[in-house]
Amino acid sequence: MSQYESDLLRLLEERGHLHQVTDAGALDALATKEIVTGYVGFDPTAPSLHIGNLASIMLLKRLQQAGHRPIVIMGGGTAKVGDPSGRDETRTMLTDEKLASNIAGIKGSFERILRFDDSETGALLINNDDWLSELGYIEMLRDVGPHFTINRMLTFDSVKLRLDREQPLTFLEFNYMIMQAYDFLVLNREHGCRLQLGGSDQWGNIVNGIELTRRIDGKEVYGVTAPLITRADGAKMGKSVDGAIWLNEEQLPAYDFWQYWRNTDDRDVGKFLRLFTDLPLDEIARLEALQGAEINDAKVVLANEVTAMVRGEDAARSAETTAKQTFAGGGAGEDLPTLSLGADGMALPAALTAIGFTASNGEAKRKIAEGAVKLDGQPITDPALVVTVSEGSEVKLSLGKKRHGILVH
Structure with missing residues (x-):
């Protein structure tokens, strides 16, 4: 039985999204009696988000x-x-043009997963550059600076760990937590x-925003964090x-996105179904209880559900x-990556690298020597082999059991 009354905190708890909550009792009470507006920030440092952001x-x-x-x-x-x-290191500086391009690339992911409309619960997408770039430096220092002490900022992990490792932390980055805290203040003022x-x-960044909003405007706001999602093998989710x-x-x-979920560790199937799908909990319980080869059926369900949500049915x-x-x-399905070899063919290591299975020809040669490479299902151990494909036909290239591609003329 959940300790929470609100649908919001109960849903987050039963799906495995809940790690820390500030003033859980007050947030729970608020969410039972009114529509709560909440936000998550995403910095557009690449043209796409990854599944680490999906949580x-x-x-x-x-x-x-x-x-x-x-x-x-x-x-x-x-x-x-x-x-x-x-x-551990300073991020690369991005131009306004690159940031705009990245934002354009990222927007589609949100539009597939969230509902954007004019209703009271319709999602909003807002760029914090709208207010941060308008700030006067002296204004910002006078209005916000007094509410942050260097002593306290030095205790936050994002700062402390960098300094403990004797890695440089620029004054620019040191301001990040102030800017993120200011976002919460602005969003509370403009959007409730x-x-x-x-x-x-x-x-730490969330707590800063809560404290800043309380100190400047006397408003009570709240924070929720989700646990760091790791795989059963200890690796960080998303890589x-x-x-x-x-x-x-x-x-x-x-196909590669779908295959990542299909290859989920048996021990993670239930957890990922709860976190990343809308399947009913009793159905998830049934799927994660499957044993032996049948657990693969649950992995296919997981791969289909997540891929449909993120990429479409x-x-x-x-x-x-x-x-x-x-x-x-x-055989070879239509979604497999395809590489054209041309009339003269291509050395096998170069083909493995060109199709994206290996990072270098050296790595490709090692994989060939290990017997991990096959052409049309036949192991190939000669790194000097030049692969040729006659016009109108194709050859299936495989690396291990999970990576497959098509070689054409």
Whole structure:
């Protein structure tokens, strides 16, 4: 039985999204009697978000599902400074043009997952550059500066860890927590926003915003963080051996996105179904209880549900069909990456690298030597092999059991 009365906190708790809450009793009471506006910030440092960000997007989705109003904050202003949380080095400075381009690329992910309309619970997407870039420096120092002490700022992990490792923390980055706190103040004033949500690494930044809003305007606002999501093997969610698992098709084909979820560790299936799908909890309990080879059925459900939410129903169906053709029938599905070799063919290591299976020809040669590379299902151990494909035909290239592609003329 949940300790909470509100649909919001009960939903977050039962789905595994709840880690820390400021004044849980007061937030619970507020959420039972009125629509709560809450936000999550996303700094547009790349043209796509990745599945590490998906946990935070799901916080906004759950907020909306519980009858409240989500705000997506695009950090066009804060990204010019860079969040030092969890980083050992200074971020690369991004131009206004690059930030605008990244924001344009990211927006589609939110539009698929959240409902944007004119209703009381319709999502909003706002760029904090709208107010941060308008601030006068002296104004900011006078109005906001007195509410932050250097002593306190030095205790936050984002600062402390960098200094403990003797890595430089620039004055620019040192201001990040002040700017994020100011976001909460502005959103409360302009949109009646009472809640900030985020990952557990954002706890310090969230608390700063709560305290600033209380000190300047005397308003009570709240914070919720989600646990850091790790896989059963201890790795951080969102990374694979081949790099980040991007939400956008341009950065990662739908088949590879689907395959990442299909390859989930048996121990993580239930957790990921609760966090990243809308399946009923009793159905999730049934799926995670499957044993032996049957657990693979649950993984297909997981892959289909997440891919449909992030990429669309057609992408999920197409990826599953490709997987069935590739693995069950030994054929090659339409979604597999394709590489054209030309009339003269291509050395096998170069083909592995060109199609994106290996980072270098040296790595490709090692994989060939290990017997991990196959052409049309036949192991190849000769790193000097030049692969040729006759016009109108194709060859299936495989690296291990999970990476497959098509070589054409």
